[in-house]
Amino acid sequence: MTSASAEASLDASALxxxxxxxxxxxxxxxxxxxxxxxxxxxxxLAWVHxxxxxxxxxxxxxxxxxxxxxxxxxxxxxxxxxxxxIGLGMAAPTILAFGTPEQRRRYLKPLYTGEEIWCQxxxxxxxxxxxxxxxxxxxxxxxxxxxxGQKVWTSLAHRATWAILVTRTDPDVPKHKGMTYFICDxxxxxVDVRPLRQLTGEAEFNEVYLTxxxxxxxxxxxxxxxxWRVAQTTLMNERVSIGxxxxxxxxxxxxxxxxxxxxxxxxxxPGLHDAMMRLWVEAEAARLTKERLxxxxxxxxxxxxxxxAKYSFSRLNQEISGLELELLGAEGMTYDDWTFRRPxxxxxxxxxxxxxxxxxxxxxxxGGTSEILRNIIxxxxxxxxxxxxxxxxxxxxxxxx
Amino acid sequence: xxGLAKVSETGxxxxxxxxxxxxxxxxxxxxxxxxxxxxxxxxxxxDQVTDTALxxxxxxxxxxxxxxxxxxxxxxxxxxxxSVVAEELGxxxxxxxFLGSAVLATSALLALGDTAAETLGSLAAGETTAALAIPLxxxxxxxxxxxxxAVRGALTGTVTGVVDALTADTLLVPAVRAEGPELYLVSTxxxxxxxxxxxxxxxxLADLELTAAPARLLASGADAEQALRSALIAGATLLSAEQLxxxxxxxxxxxxxxxxxxxxxxxxxAFQALKHRLADLWVVVSQARALVRNAAGxxxxxxxxxxxxxxxxxxxxxGAAVKATEEAVQLHGGIGFTWEHPAHLYLKRAKSDAIALxxxxxxxxxxxxxxxxxxx
Ligand SMILES: Cc1cc2nc3c(=O)[nH]c(=O)nc-3n(C[C@H](O)[C@H](O)[C@H](O)COP(=O)(O)OP(=O)(O)OC[C@H]3O[C@@H](n4cnc5c(N)ncnc54)[C@H](O)[C@@H]3O)c2cc1C
Numbered sequence: 001m002t003s004a005s006a007e008a009s010l011d012a013s014a015l016x017x018x019x020x021x022x023x024x025x026x027x028x029x030x031x032x033x034x035x036x037x038x039x040x041x042x043x044x045l046a047w048v049h050x051x052x053x054x055x056x057x058x059x060x061x062x063x064x065x066x067x068x069x070x071x072x073x074x075x076x077x078x079x080x081x082x083x084x085x086i087g088l089g090m091a092a093p094t095i096l097a098f099g100t101p102e103q104r105r106r107y108l109k110p111l112y113t114g115e116e117i118w119c120q121x122x123x124x125x126x127x128x129x130x131x132x133x134x135x136x137x138x139x140x141x142x143x144x145x146x147x148x149g150q151k152v153w154t155s156l157a158h159r160a161t162w163a164i165l166v167t168r169t170d171p172d173v174p175k176h177k178g179m180t181y182f183i184c185d186x187x188x189x190x191v192d193v194r195p196l197r198q199l200t201g202e203a204e205f206n207e208v209y210l211t212x213x214x215x216x217x218x219x220x221x222x223x224x225x226x227x228w229r230v231a232q233t234t235l236m237n238e239r240v241s242i243g244x245x246x247x248x249x250x251x252x253x254x255x256x257x258x259x260x261x262x263x264x265x266x267x268x269x270p271g272l273h274d275a276m277m278r279l280w281v282e283a284e285a286a287r288l289t290k291e292r293l294x295x296x297x298x299x300x301x302x303x304x305x306x307x308x309a310k311y312s313f314s315r316l317n318q319e320i321s322g323l324e325l326e327l328l329g330a331e332g333m334t335y336d337d338w339t340f341r342r343p344x345x346x347x348x349x350x351x352x353x354x355x356x357x358x359x360x361x362x363x364x365x366x367g368g369t370s371e372i373l374r375n376i377i378x379x380x381x382x383x384x385x386x387x388x389x390x391x392x393x394x395x396x397x398x399x400x401x
Numbered sequence: 402x403x404g405l406a407k408v409s410e411t412g413x414x415x416x417x418x419x420x421x422x423x424x425x426x427x428x429x430x431x432x433x434x435x436x437x438x439x440x441x442x443x444x445x446x447x448d449q450v451t452d453t454a455l456x457x458x459x460x461x462x463x464x465x466x467x468x469x470x471x472x473x474x475x476x477x478x479x480x481x482x483x484s485v486v487a488e489e490l491g492x493x494x495x496x497x498x499f500l501g502s503a504v505l506a507t508s509a510l511l512a513l514g515d516t517a518a519e520t521l522g523s524l525a526a527g528e529t530t531a532a533l534a535i536p537l538x539x540x541x542x543x544x545x546x547x548x549x550x551a552v553r554g555a556l557t558g559t560v561t562g563v564v565d566a567l568t569a570d571t572l573l574v575p576a577v578r579a580e581g582p583e584l585y586l587v588s589t590x591x592x593x594x595x596x597x598x599x600x601x602x603x604x605x606l607a608d609l610e611l612t613a614a615p616a617r618l619l620a621s622g623a624d625a626e627q628a629l630r631s632a633l634i635a636g637a638t639l640l641s642a643e644q645l646x647x648x649x650x651x652x653x654x655x656x657x658x659x660x661x662x663x664x665x666x667x668x669x670x671a672f673q674a675l676k677h678r679l680a681d682l683w684v685v686v687s688q689a690r691a692l693v694r695n696a697a698g699x700x701x702x703x704x705x706x707x708x709x710x711x712x713x714x715x716x717x718x719x720g721a722a723v724k725a726t727e728e729a730v731q732l733h734g735g736i737g738f739t740w741e742h743p744a745h746l747y748l749k750r751a752k753s754d755a756i757a758l759x760x761x762x763x764x765x766x767x768x769x770x771x772x773x774x775x776x777x
Pocket of ligand 1: 125665
C-alpha cells in the first residue's frame with residue numbers, strides 16, 4: 001500500500017476542503033447517488049487509505065472518518081447500502097491486499113458504488129468453524145479452473161454479481177496448504193442459488209451449488225495454494241468495518257429498550273430496571289471499547305481485537321433483545337410477520353421485538369461463532385497454547401469426515 | 402417466617418411414581434408417532450395449528466381430564482400426574498390445548514364445585530375444549546381482570562392474547578359487575594375471535610371481542626376470585642413442567658449433535674469449552690426438575706405454599722428453558738438458525754413461556770412478598 005508519506009500534505013483540514021470542493025461540484029441533492037459515488041471514488045474520497053486511482057489518496061486510515069463525517073455534514077448520506085456489507089467489509093480489503101492491478105481496477109469501483117453486490121462463498125455443510133476443512137474442488141483446465149462443490153449459509157447470494165470463493169486445489173497436502181481463493185461470477189453457468197429459510201421466517205441466506213463452474217485464472221486472488229492466507233485477511237476484516245462512525249450513546253438496541261422504558265411507565269418494575277441498567281452499562285462499555293478500537297484501527301490494520309468487539313456486540317444484542325421481550329410482556333408474545341420471503345430491506349430496528357430477539361441469535365454464529373472468537377482472544381491475544389491438533393499435518397484427503 | 406419453616410417440613414415427594422412413569426411412556430410414544438417435530442413444523446403455518454385429531458387421541462389416554470373426578474368422566478388423578486404430561490407435551494412442543502383447556506380452564510371449573518359438572522364431563526371426554534379468557538401473560542397475583550363488563554347476564558369487552566381460544570368451544574370469562582368480580586361461561590359461537598401472530602409458532606393466541614355475549618354466571622365475589630387464582634397457580638405450576646420438558650429436549654438434542662458433528666478432525670463435543678457449557682446446563686435442568694416436582698407435588702396436595710412453590714418454579718425454570726434453547730441454537734451453528742431445524746420451535750416456546758403467567762421478575766417479586774423479604 002502507498003505509505004502516508006506520499007500524500008504527507010494530507011491532513012484533516014486539507015481533506016475537509018477536498019470534500020467541500022467535491023460537494024460544490026457535485027450537488028448531492030441533484031446528483032444521482034451512483035454517479036455521485038463514482039465521482040467520489042475517482043476523487044480518492046471513497047476510502048482515503050487506499051492508493052490513488054483505487055478510490056483513495058494513500059492517506060492515513062484515521063482520516064476516513066473525517067471524510068465520512070464531512071460528507072454527512074454537507075448533506076450526503078448514501079442509502080440502500082445494506083447489501084454491500086460483504087463487498088465493502090470483506091471483498092474490498094482482500095482485493096486491495098492480494099489483487100493484481102487489473103483486478104483492483106476491475107472490481108473496486110462498482111463494488112464501492114453499489115452497482116455490483118458481493119457474497120461470500122466460504123462455509124460448507126462440513127466446514128463451518130473449521131473453514132480449512134472445505135472440500136469444494138477447483139481443478140485446473142487450460143486457462144480456467146473448473147469448480148464443483150456445495151456452499152451453505154451464503155448471505156446475499158441471490159443478489160450478488162460476484163463472490164469471494166475459497167476452494168480446495170490440492171487434496172494431497174495438509175488442509176491449510178491446498179486451498180486457492182477466487183473471484184466467482186455468480187451468473188456463470190453451473191452456479192445454482194437456492195434460498196434457505198431462517199428462524200425469523202425470512203430467507204436471508206442460501207445454499208449455493210457449484211457444478212462445473214468455469215473460473216478464468218485471471219480471477220484467482222493470491223497464489224495457488226495460498227487461499228488460507230487470503231481468507232484470513234477477509235475474516236479479519238469481516239469483524240470490523242472500514243471507516244465507520246463513532247456510535248452514539250444508546251445507538252444500538254439498548255436505545256430501543258431505553259425508549260420503551262421512558263415512554264411506557266406502566267411497564268416498569270424494579271427488577272427490570274436493574275436488568276436494564278446493567279445492560280445499559282455493558283452497552284456503554286462495549287461501545288467505548290469499540291470506539292477505542294476504531295481509533296486504534298485508524299492508525300493500523302485490523303487484528304484479533306475486532307473479534308472481541310464482535311463477540312461483545314452479539315452477546316449484548318442477544319441479552320438486550322431478550323430483555324426487550326420481557327419488558328413488553330404480553331406484547332412480547334407476538335411477532336410481526338413469519339412470511340417466507342427475501343428480506344424487505346426494512347431496518348432491523350423497525351421490526352418487532354421478536355425479530356430483534358431471533359435475528360440477533362445469528363450474530364453469534366455468522367462471521368465466526370462466539371466460541372471461535374473466544375478461542376481467538378485466548379490464543380492470539382493472550383497467547384495461551386492452542387488445542388492439540390490432530391488435523392494439521394495430515395493430507396486433506398486423509399482427514400476423518 | 403412461619404411459612405418458611407413449613408416448606409421444609411411438608412416434604413413433598415420429588416421423585417416420579419410408577420404410575421407417572423407409565424403415563425409418561427404412553428404419552429411420549431403417542432407423540433413420537435403422531436406429532437414428530439417435522440409434522441409440527443409443517444402445521445405451524447397452516448390455519449390449523451392446533452392438532453385436534455391428536456387431542457382426541459390424547460383423550461383416550463385420559464390426558465384431557467387428568468384432575469377431573471372419575472364420576473365426571475375424568476381420570477381422577479392430581480396435577481402431579483398432569484405435570485408429567487406437561488413435561489412430555491413440552492418436549493414435543495405439541496400444539497394441543499392442554500395448558501388452556503386441561504389446565505387453566507379445568508382448574509378454574511374444578512374450583513367451582515358442582516356448578517360446571519356438565520362442562521367438565523365434556524372436557525374430560527375430549528368432546529369439547531375450553532379456554533380461560535385472560536391474557537396468557539397474566540401472573541397469579543394479578544388483580545382480577547376488568548376488561549369485560551357484565552350487564553344483565555350479557556358480557557361486553559375485549560380480552561387479548563388468550564391461549565387455546567381459537568379452537569375452544571367454551572370460554573370461562575372473568576368479568577366485573579358493580580357488585581364485583583364474577584366468572585361466566587360463554588359459548589365461543591357468541592364471541593368474535595381473531596388470531597394473533599404469536600412468537601410461539603406452536604401455541605396459537607387469540608384476541609376476543611365480546612358484544613353483549615349471552616353468558617351463564619358460574620361464581621361471584623370471593624368464589625370467582627378464588628377460582629381464578631387457583632387456576633393461575635395450577636397454570637404456573639404446570640407451565641414450569643412444560644418448560645422443563647422444553648429444556649430437556651434442548652439439552653438432549655444438543656448433546657447428541659455435539660457427539661456427531663465433527664470439526665477440526667474431532668467431534669465438537671470433545672472441546673472442553675462446550676463440555677463445560679453442557680455440564681452447566683445439565684446442572685440447571687436437574688435443579689429445574691426438583692423445583693417442578695416440588696411445585697407439582699405441593700399444588701396436588703393442596704398445600705398452602707402451593708403459590709409460593711409455583712412462583713419459585715417459575716422464577717427459576719423460565720430462565721432455564723430459555724437458556725437451554727438458546728444454547729441449542731448456538732451450539733448447532735448455522736443449522737440451528739434455520740427454519741427447517743426444530744430448535745427454533747423450542748426457542749420460541751421457551752421465550753414465550755417465560756412471559757406466560759408472569760415473567761421470572763414478576764414471580765421473584767411475588768416470592769419476596771410470600772417469604773417476607775421486602776425490598777426495603
Ligand atoms: C445468519 C448467518 C449468515 C451467514 N452468512 C454466511 C455467508 O455469507 N458466507 C459464509 O461463507 N458463511 C456464512 N455463515 C456461516 C457461518 O460462518 C457458520 O455458520 C459458522 O462459521 C459456524 O459454522 P457451522 O455452522 O458449521 O457450525 P459448527 O462449526 O459445526 O459449530 C457448531 C458449534 O460448535 C462450536 N465449535 C466449533 N468448533 C469449536 C471449538 N474449536 N471450540 C469450541 N466450540 C466450537 C461452534 O461455536 C458452534 O457452537 C452465516 C451464518 C449465519 C447464521
